Amino acid sequence: MPSHLALLSCLLVLVLSLDKFLLHYLKRRWLSGGGGSIIPRIPTSPFRPHRPMAAAGKWSETAMLVIDMQKDFVDPAMGSPVLVAGGEAVVPAVAEAVAVARERGIFVVWVVREHDPSGRDVELFRRHLYSGGKGPTVKGLKGAELADGLFIKEGDYKLVKTRFSAFFATHLDSVLKTQGIKNLVIVGVQTPNCIRQTVYDAxxxxxxxxxxxxxxxxxxxPDIHLANIRDMKTIGVETPTLEEWRR
Amino acid sequence: MPSHLALLSCLLVLVLSLDKFLLHYLKRRWLSGGGGSIIPRIPTSPFRPHRPMAAAGKWSETAMLVIDMQKDFVDPAMGSPVLVAGGEAVVPAVAEAVAVARERGIFVVWVVREHDPSGRDVELFRRHLYSGGKGPTVKGLKGAELADGLFIKEGDYKLVKTRFSAFFATHLDSVLKTQGIKNLVIVGVQTPNCIRQTVYDAxxxxxxxxxxxxxxxxxxxPDIHLANIRDMKTIGVETPTLEEWRR
Amino acid sequence: MPSHLALLSCLLVLVLSLDKFLLHYLKRRWLSGGGGSIIPRIPTSPFRPHRPMAAAGKWSETAMLVIDMQKDFVDPAMGSPVLVAGGEAVVPAVAEAVAVARERGIFVVWVVREHDPSGRDVELFRRHLYSGGKGPTVKGLKGAELADGLFIKEGDYKLVKTRFSAFFATHLDSVLKTQGIKNLVIVGVQTPNCIRQTVYDAxxxxxxxxxxxxxxxxxxxPDIHLANIRDMKTIGVETPTLEEWRR
Amino acid sequence: MPSHLALLSCLLVLVLSLDKFLLHYLKRRWLSGGGGSIIPRIPTSPFRPHRPMAAAGKWSETAMLVIDMQKDFVDPAMGSPVLVAGGEAVVPAVAEAVAVARERGIFVVWVVREHDPSGRDVELFRRHLYSGGKGPTVKGLKGAELADGLFIKEGDYKLVKTRFSAFFATHLDSVLKTQGIKNLVIVGVQTPNCIRQTVYDAxxxxxxxxxxxxxxxxxxxPDIHLANIRDMKTIGVETPTLEEWRR
Known part of the structure; x- marks a missing residue:
């Protein structure tokens, strides 16, 4: 049945080529929150009453990890070689997630990279990006600052890491476990590297x-994002939308 | 929906150009299994002169990590819930890779899971698989054995792990670094979990x-395999075929 | 190529009709994981809370670590260079402590060294002790066995280490914390090295x-033993006698 | 549309059987970056060997670790509960040792504690010392500053720890090993805790x-200092005076 084979081959190609289209389509409707979306819109409400940190019963065993939301990673204006293309678009959602966490009394950990100007504490494959005292997220430089709109508040915790995973060669597990934290909610960039490594280590x-x-x-x-989300689901990780989580 | 039109144009091109190639290829490779492939054949040559382990100059700084090539993971006959669908198919390639490594004097590390019958040293999300002294890769049971055709030889090293990464809570980095190992060649299963976590940790x-x-x-x-290979390439990992590596 | 034309017509119909279906389908199945897919389903591994392990009320959060009670360390008959002079004398006390632990339902972990015959996984300063496939506590040799009178029973756990601390590059913390162990009772040899390092790490x-x-x-x-006991007391470690503890 | 059902059945079969083919095909075009790919090419981040860091011949493989030389530990004027009685007396020797190290081009690492005002990242047995935003070596407070006479210079490295050992849950080993550091010279306070733990971990x-x-x-x-020096010598640690070392 040669025509069947041909037909089927084409179909296969079709499915593969539709992927990207589908992803973009989903992204457009879903992230930009257009009318009639299949996925709930995420409003970013800037004004929320501040509630002080307090181990709030139900949420006392939960921490939120905000990963790498620094200018060099998410602000295109920095022109950094480590810019994550999809990063800027999620800054409002991250800000909103942090606001929800604070309302609930959830312990918020800001995980950031801060590197030596020499690059001596950077992964080998990125070390060529450091020279003349400059490079991605060098401690003290603007690129290492949190993205506009994100702030560390009293009661939050800042944790510096030098590799993908927030747990690699840091005291994060120490500071979480000793507080009785058992559940983690993770936001930030980028999914295949720092998010996923932190998740797998968790x-x-x-x-x-x-x-x-x-x-x-x-x-x-988006396809990279989703492929990694799929893998994480297979090891028991939950992947709700912000709206689903805030309910 | 103009995007449909665009899609169809693409399809037209694809079909016209790929059709013949696909048919031809499938006939030759898949149905009749002949030679002349675009994909290098992986011969499994059973008879090879044995050379004793010796830090063989060029390769003295390289180690091969063979990950999770145990019956429960790669032998469908075990009926294990942790069977990796694509695992059995790569057993011959893994055996061949190990043979090449031994010829070159490369240090071979067999990374395996061996769990307590109680499951107390297994990831939480898999713990329900253990009861009555049984469960995936329980130490001493058949499922924890290496797949048929794979053997630990004198001079090799066996390393037991209890999580995805071969480096998580093991002395692997210790035993490698102290020997001056700087380069790793990784084979085994499965790509999104134990392979990738080991790679990222490396x-x-x-x-x-x-x-x-x-x-x-x-x-x-295969799509999961490739999506993960793609991600690994972006952080500087090399991903040759066995044939390319053995040249 | 008339078959191509037919094919394309089919495709046209297919694309137009499948588009909506695909979108809907992918959304439902891939992101949320529903049933009846053309794409193999990736089941999200159900998270299960870990099962309690014969938790014996008051003592369920306590584990006993028995450190290095192997022939090479405590049996003078072995003539090992790593013999601990005071070791043999405490074998009965260790056996008694283990018996008390078992009566109480305390989780017993036998921490042992088992080294590669090559010595490649030993501390650098001891590596000269390994040659000809022999050396202290080489895996499989008599010197690595537990001292006479000590036995691993079902329900106990054996943990292999390669350095002083039972926590260094092992999954001990993993297996303890996940069972809810918060308290440790430590016995074995020798105080300034493996005992103390394990204690400080704990x-x-x-x-x-x-x-x-x-x-x-x-x-x-004895003076070395006591000087180290004194230091450990200053960081909050309790140092009762066996008799005091068993009361 | 019954034809859709038939089509989909075929597709299912096709996907399952074509997998391997696609895999190889995609690999060739997509990963090796062939022209006209349907999938965007992902450039592999070029691996670069790490650049040598002002490696000063003989001393390029040596680092000096200066441990806990902070006011709360060594300056009696602070009145801190963690004051080390013998600490103040060695400030000049530490300053001198650092000066010698710099002359030789030795990499100097200032290992310090900086704790959260809440005390949530402190050892449990010291946690009661933290309240009202104060406590030993709280980040930003005077007690966390280096002792008078000690300064971090450009080219030095500051490493924050939260436990005794400079290696516990920090990236110190990472930053040292990747520079090729093999030898350590350790100064600071206090011998039985942070010095000794760092030494044993090293x-x-x-x-x-x-x-x-x-x-x-x-x-x-002094007797505590010397008892610990004695123990360290038994595991191969060298313990010269500053004068002996500077020769």
Whole structure:
């Protein structure tokens, strides 16, 4: 049946080529929140009453990890070689997720990279980006600052890392476990590297519930984002939208 | 919907150009299994002169990590819930890769899971699979054995892990770094979990060259395998075929 | 190529009709994981809370670590260069401590060294002790066995280490924390090295109560033993006698 | 539309059988970056060997670790509960040792504690010392500053720790090993805790030569200092005076 084979081959190609279209379509409707969306819109409400940190019963065993939301990663104006293409679009969702966490009394950890100007504490494959005291997220430079609109508040915690995973060679597990944190909600960039590595390490470290907010995390491309979300789901990670989580 | 039109134009081109190629290719490779492939054949040559382990100059700084090539993961006959669909197919390539490594005097590390019958040292999300002294890769049971055709030889090293990454809570980095190992060649299963976590940890741990043999590793599905290979390439990981590596 | 034309017509119909279906389908299946897919379903591994392990009320949060009670360390008959002078004398106390632990339902972890015959996984300063496939506590040799009178029973756990601390590059913290262990009772040899390093790491890892049974641990000399006990007391470690602990 | 059903059945079969073909095809065009790919090419980040860092010949493989030389630990005027009695007396020797190190081009790492005002990242047994935003070496407070006479210079490295050992849950090993550091010279306070833990971890981590300058380190009492020096010597640590080392 040669015509069947041909037909089927074409179909296969079709499915593969539709992927990108589908992803973009979904992204447009879903992230920009147009009318009639299949996915709930995420409003960013800037004015919220501030509630002080307090181990608020239900949420006292949960921490939010905000990963790498620094200018060099998410602000195109910086022109950094480590810019994550999808990063800027999720800044409002990250800000909103943090606001929800604070309302609930959830412990917020700002995980950031801050590197030595020499690049001596950077991954080998990125080390060529450092010279003349400059490079991505060098400590003290503008690129290492949090993206506009994001702020560390009293009661939050700042944790500096030098590799992908927030748990790699840091005291994050120490500061979380000793407070009785068992559940993690993760936001930030970027999905295949720092998000995923943090998530896998969290699973390896036996956090009971590990959650990635699917629309408050981002990658260079939507298909990369989604392929990684799929993999994380297979190891028991929950991947709700911000709206689903805030309910 | 003009995007449909665009899509169809693309399809037209694709069909016209790919059709013949696909048919031809499938006939030759898939149906009749002949030679002349665009894809290098992986011969499994059973008879090879044995050369004793010796830090063989060029290769003395390289180690091969063989990950999770255990019956429960790659032998469908075990009926294990952790079977990796694509695993069995790569057993010959893994055996061949190990043979090449031994010829070159490369240090071979067999990374395996061996769990307590109680499941107390397993990831939380898999713990329900353990009861009555049974479960995936329980130490001493058949499922924890290496797949048929794979053997640990004198001079090799066996390393037991309990999580995805071969580096998580093991002395692997210790035993490698102290021997001056700087380069890793990784084979086994499965790509999105144990392979990828080992690879990312290796990059985080500053191994200079990290290599995944693309046809001696496998996942549940080819698209999952490839999506993960793609992500690994973006952080500097090399992904040759076994044939390319053995040249 | 008339078959191509037919094919394309089919495709046209297919695309137009499948588009909506695909979108809907992918959304439902891939992101949320529903049923009846053309794409193999990736089941999200159900998260299960870890099962309680024979938790014996008051003692369910306590584990006993038995350190290095192997022939090469405590049996003078072995003539090992790593013999601990005071070791043999505490074998009965260690056996008794283990018996008490078992009566109480305390989780017993036998921490042992098992080294590669090559010595490649030993501390650098001891590596000269390994040659010809022999050396202290080589895996499989008699010197690596537990001292006479000590036995691993079902329900106990054996943990292999390659350095002083039972926590260094092992999954001990993982297996303890995930069971809810908060308190440690430590016995074995020798006080200044493996005992003390394990103790300090336990304090660094936030175990709530760390206890060393002063007469079920030993060093080369009593003054060394006591000087180290004194230091451990200053960081909050409890150091009762076996008799005091068993009351 | 029954034809759709038939079509989909075929597709299912096709997808399952074509997998391997596609995999190889995609790999060739997509990963090796062939022209006209349907999938955007992902450039592989070029691997660059790390650049040498002002490597000063003989001393390029040596680093000096200056441990906890902060006001709360060594300046009696602070009245801190964590004051080390013998600390103030060694400030000049530490300053001198650092000067010698700099002359030789040795990489100097200032290891300091900086704690959260809440005390949530402090050892459990010291946590009661933190309240009202104050406590030993709280980040930003005077007690966390280096002792008078000690300064971090350009080219030095500051490393924050939260436990005794400079290696516990920090990236110190990462930043040292990747520069090719094999030898450590250690100064600071206090001998039984932070000095000794750092030293033992360094031995466990296979630094080739670990040296403690006996008169540029201190404890609460001389006998404690010396008992710990004695123990460290038994595991191969060198313990010269500053004068002996500078020769």
């Amino acid at each position: 699973v390896e470290l036996d956090y009971e519930k590990v959650m990635v907010l699917i629309d408050a995390t981002a990658a260079a491309r | 990059v985080e741990l500053d191994y200079e060259k990290v290599m995944v043999l693309i046809d001696a590793t496998a996942a549940a599905r | 304090v660094e890892l936030d175990y709530e109560k760390v206890m060393v049974l002063i007469d079920a641990t030993a060093a080369a000399r | 031995v466990e981590l296979d630094y080739e030569k670990v040296m403690v300058l006996i008169d540029a380190t201190a404890a609460a009492r």
